Structures are given as structure tokens and as C-alpha cells.
Amino acid sequence: MKNYDVLIVGGGPVGLYAAFYAGMRGLSVALVEAFDEVGGQPQNLYPEKKIYDIAGLPEIHGADLTKNLLKQLELVPYDCFTGQKIGKIEKNEAGFSVSTDSNEFQAKSVLMTTGAGLLAPRKLDIEGEESRYQAGSLSYFIKDLESFRGKKVAVLGGGDSALDWSLMLENVADEVHLVHRRPKFRAHEMTVEQVKASTIELHTPYQVSALTDTGLELQVVKSDEKCLLEVDKILVNYGFLTNHLDLIEALDVTRSGRILVDREMKTNFDGIYAAGDGADYQGKVALLSVGFGEAVIAINAITNSISLDHAITKGHSSSLFGK
Ligand SMILES: Cc1cc2nc3c(=O)[nH]c(=O)nc-3n(C[C@H](O)[C@H](O)[C@H](O)COP(=O)(O)OP(=O)(O)OC[C@H]3O[C@@H](n4cnc5c(N)ncnc54)[C@H](O)[C@@H]3O)c2cc1C
Known part of the structure; x- marks a missing residue:
């Protein structure tokens, strides 16, 4: 079984961007999404609403944001599995065994980008x-x-x-x-x-x-x-019920049910990170721009923590993709 450098749980905007950024850093990536289509809240809850507060994008519809994120992802290799709800994460010698009802994955690290959970409305x-x-x-x-x-x-x-x-x-x-x-x-x-x-x-x-x-x-x-x-x-519009609690009981969560992380987006469980709406810390703001930044911090911390001879640890994106 392939042992991915990072398995990303949740293909919302933050998971998609994390997958791109991890690919850019040279990590092997599995992205697993419970729904049949990726995109999370912007894609499913407000595809027609305009978003105005993403740096460098004066305005964009929720659905177009997903399209752009997928276009960006075309620049890097990654494996995407949709329609697969992660139900269990267990530690083993090689890292983590991560399972859905029908599938099992192996990864050295796990990034939880489960956002508002499985979008079950309150x-x-x-x-x-x-x-x-x-x-x-x-x-x-x-x-x-x-x-x-x-x-x-x-x-x-x-x-x-x-x-x-x-x-x-x-x-x-x-x-x-x-x-x-x-x-x-x-x-x-x-x-x-x-x-x-x-x-x-x-x-x-x-x-x-x-x-x-x-x-x-x-x-x-x-x-x-x-x-x-x-x-x-x-x-x-009473919000959404989060559901990452049953994924791995050992994770510390805050009162809002979100996963507690430190400044590097590390959870209390070594090797598991969280970013986006599902992550929490003092001063947290649940917005796209914040989640995208957290994804970068998490992936860099993962790259530094697992010793990889193939990781790209230096350089800006323009030096990697520029012609
Ligand atoms: C109506 C509305 C308007 C908004 N407007 C703005 C705005 O203008 N600007 C802004 O910055 N933000 C806005 N937001 C907030 C923004 O949408 C969120 O901050 C953003 O979606 C968080 O992204 P995420 O990837 O962390 O989580 P999500 O978008 O919630 O995606 C999480 C993904 O994880 C998947 N998932 C969860 N559990 C599992 C599991 N066990 N296995 C597999 N997959 C799983 C879910 O199916 C989902 O696809 C708005 C939100 C709403 C509801």
C-alpha cells in the first residue's frame, strides 16, 4: 500500500489549497472528500454568492473559487478520492492508517481540513x-x-x-x-x-x-x-454540526468542537495537523483567507517534521513553475 507523505481529510477550499501547496513542496498527497464533489462550503452552500475578501480576488462566486482551486491543483500531482468519508484514524509504525467504509490509506502525516464537518446543518x-x-x-x-x-x-x-x-x-x-x-x-x-x-x-x-x-x-x-x-x-442559518470528534478520540477540541492546534497547526497528537474552519486557537477567524494561510503553515511544518529526501523545502512558487 502506498504510504503518502500527507493525507488530507476534507476537500473543501482549505483542503484543496493544502493539497496544491503540499504538491508544490514535493510531498505525495492523498485528498479524501466525503461528498461526491470537492469544494466544501463555497461549492455546496453558496455557489452563487460572491466572496469579496480574498486577497487579490476583488470578487468571485463560491463555485468559481472551486474551479480556480482545481485549476491551480493541475500544476501538481495528487490523488483525490471523493465520496469517501474518513471514519477512523489509527497510529501505526509507518504513520497512520486512515479508513473509510470501503477503503484504507496509509500516510506519514494527516492534515484535518474537515471544516464545518459533513455539512449537517443545525x-x-x-x-x-x-x-x-x-x-x-x-x-x-x-x-x-x-x-x-x-x-x-x-x-x-x-x-x-x-x-x-x-x-x-x-x-x-x-x-x-x-x-x-x-x-x-x-x-x-x-x-x-x-x-x-x-x-x-x-x-x-x-x-x-x-x-x-x-x-x-x-x-x-x-x-x-x-x-x-x-x-x-x-x-x-444556525450553523453546522461538527463531526470530527468521533474520527480520533485522542484529539483535543475546544468548546466549539473544533480541533485545538498550536502555531504550527499541530494538534496534541504527534503527526496530525488541522487547518481551516475545523481548527481552533485563540484569535481564530473562520474565513477562507485565514484557512489558506493555515494550510501553508501546516504543510511547511509537515515538510519539516517528516524527513523526506524528495521534499522541496526552499524557493518561491515562481521559481518552481516559472518558465
Ligand atoms: C453562507 C456562507 C458565506 C460565507 N462567506 C464567506 C466569505 O464571503 N468570505 C470568507 O472568507 N468566508 C466565507 N464563508 C466561510 C468559508 O466558506 C469557510 O471559512 C471555508 O469554507 C472553510 O473551508 P474549509 O475547507 O476549512 O471547510 P469546509 O468548506 O467546511 O470544507 C470541509 C470539507 O471537509 C469534508 N469532510 C468533513 N468531514 C469529513 C470526513 N470525515 N471525511 C471526508 N471528508 C470530510 C466536507 O464534506 C467538506 O467538503 C462563508 C460561509 C458560509 C456558510
């Missing part, structure tokens, strides 16, 4: 949720913005995603209502200012107490005061 947990979801009037992310055209929409949540989506929906929907249980939003200040200056109607501090035939029943937090909100569509 549910509203209210009666009727499943039938609304089946009927298409309740969703957890937007794949097709056009299906919201001319509709009255309630967006539930107070983080960056909820606010970003509200602003996108403002351009197509008839009405956008943003419902959050706290008076303050957990989003970029600039986004919060944009939302406040928009036509989006804010409902804070409100929580959803029931789903009604015509929309939602809202309740003021810590009060009995209730009101009805008539909407055609509900977008629940």
Missing part, C-alpha cells in the same frame, strides 16, 4: 420542520437564488452567513426578515452596517416558537410576548 428543532423542508418552503442553505424571487423570506440566525444571505436575498425577494435571538449580530461590522442600511426588516431579540400555516410565530426572548410573521420561505 436544525430549528420545531414541529413541522421536516415536512416544510420536504415541501421546499424551509431550507438550510441556498443553491438557487432564483427560487426566492418575489417571495417573502425569513432568515433565521445572527452570524455572517445569515446576514450575507439576507443581503443577497434583498436583491431578489419581495421582503426579507432577519430573525435573531440576541440584540447584537455575530458578523463583520461592515456587513452589520450594510444590513442596517438595507430594507431588511430586523426582528431582535426574537426566537421562533412555532411554524404556522402562513409562516412563523415569533416570541420575544425571555418574555411571553408573541407575534406572527407571514412569509413564503424560511431560511434557517
Whole structure:
């Protein structure tokens, strides 16, 4: 069995970029993704949304970012396995045995880029949720913005995603209502200012107490005061459940369920590293640009830690690929 220098768990943007960077450093790479297609959150949750905060890219759609990352990956050799969920990581003499339901890999080091996990959305947990979801009037992310055209929409949540989506929906929907249980939003200040200056109607501090035939029943937090909100569509944006805990029990995780790493993106388990949304440390910001930087730090630490005669440890990318 091939013993890869690094096995990357998760083919989201950070995993894809880590695979490129590892290839550039001369490492042999296996990239394993649970979904049938790579790309993680930008590809699956917001393919049509524009991203504005990646250095050197004034704006790019989520799906185009995946295309660009894959184009960049064409520059280096790597093995990619999609539709394979890593279920177990075990230490052995040669490094790590990493297994899915159907496959087993061997690697000298493991980089966890599992991001928000298997993209299982945190549910509203209210009666009727499943039938609304089946009927298409309740969703957890937007794949097709056009299906919201001319509709009255309630967006539930107070983080960056909820606010970003509200602003996108403002351009197509008839009405956008943003419902959050706290008076303050957990989003970029600039986004919060944009939302406040928009036509989006804010409902804070409100929580959803029931789903009604015509929309939602809202309740003021810590009060009995209730009101009805008539909407055609509900977008629940309560984040995602992380699931790396069961992969390897020995990993230290923070309260948010993310993997604790040091400055070199090393976990407490020798040989296992983490980067991107799934990694955590003091001051962590869960953004693409940060994750890409963490991937570089992790791959350089891996290159230094495993003695490889074929590793390329010096030089800038232009000296490697330039003609
Ligand atoms: C609506 C929305 C808007 C956003 N807008 C922006 C923005 O404008 N700018 C910005 O910088 N960031 C934005 N973000 C955040 C950005 O998408 C994340 O920071 C980024 O996706 C993190 O990348 P990642 O590769 O770490 O994780 P993810 O994108 O979560 O990818 C992780 C991958 O790992 C896979 N995986 C997980 N577990 C396993 C397993 N056991 N086996 C195999 N594969 C596994 C998953 O299937 C997934 O493909 C936004 C996020 C959302 C939800």
C-alpha cells in the first residue's frame, strides 16, 4: 500500500489549497472528500454568492473559487478520492492508517481540513420542520437564488452567513426578515452596517416558537410576548454540526468542537495537523483567507517534521513553475 507523505481529510477550499501547496513542496498527497464533489462550503452552500475578501480576488462566486482551486491543483500531482468519508484514524509504525467504509490509506502525516464537518446543518428543532423542508418552503442553505424571487423570506440566525444571505436575498425577494435571538449580530461590522442600511426588516431579540400555516410565530426572548410573521420561505442559518470528534478520540477540541492546534497547526497528537474552519486557537477567524494561510503553515511544518529526501523545502512558487 502506498504510504503518502500527507493525507488530507476534507476537500473543501482549505483542503484543496493544502493539497496544491503540499504538491508544490514535493510531498505525495492523498485528498479524501466525503461528498461526491470537492469544494466544501463555497461549492455546496453558496455557489452563487460572491466572496469579496480574498486577497487579490476583488470578487468571485463560491463555485468559481472551486474551479480556480482545481485549476491551480493541475500544476501538481495528487490523488483525490471523493465520496469517501474518513471514519477512523489509527497510529501505526509507518504513520497512520486512515479508513473509510470501503477503503484504507496509509500516510506519514494527516492534515484535518474537515471544516464545518459533513455539512449537517443545525436544525430549528420545531414541529413541522421536516415536512416544510420536504415541501421546499424551509431550507438550510441556498443553491438557487432564483427560487426566492418575489417571495417573502425569513432568515433565521445572527452570524455572517445569515446576514450575507439576507443581503443577497434583498436583491431578489419581495421582503426579507432577519430573525435573531440576541440584540447584537455575530458578523463583520461592515456587513452589520450594510444590513442596517438595507430594507431588511430586523426582528431582535426574537426566537421562533412555532411554524404556522402562513409562516412563523415569533416570541420575544425571555418574555411571553408573541407575534406572527407571514412569509413564503424560511431560511434557517444556525450553523453546522461538527463531526470530527468521533474520527480520533485522542484529539483535543475546544468548546466549539473544533480541533485545538498550536502555531504550527499541530494538534496534541504527534503527526496530525488541522487547518481551516475545523481548527481552533485563540484569535481564530473562520474565513477562507485565514484557512489558506493555515494550510501553508501546516504543510511547511509537515515538510519539516517528516524527513523526506524528495521534499522541496526552499524557493518561491515562481521559481518552481516559472518558465
Ligand atoms: C453562507 C456562507 C458565506 C460565507 N462567506 C464567506 C466569505 O464571503 N468570505 C470568507 O472568507 N468566508 C466565507 N464563508 C466561510 C468559508 O466558506 C469557510 O471559512 C471555508 O469554507 C472553510 O473551508 P474549509 O475547507 O476549512 O471547510 P469546509 O468548506 O467546511 O470544507 C470541509 C470539507 O471537509 C469534508 N469532510 C468533513 N468531514 C469529513 C470526513 N470525515 N471525511 C471526508 N471528508 C470530510 C466536507 O464534506 C467538506 O467538503 C462563508 C460561509 C458560509 C456558510
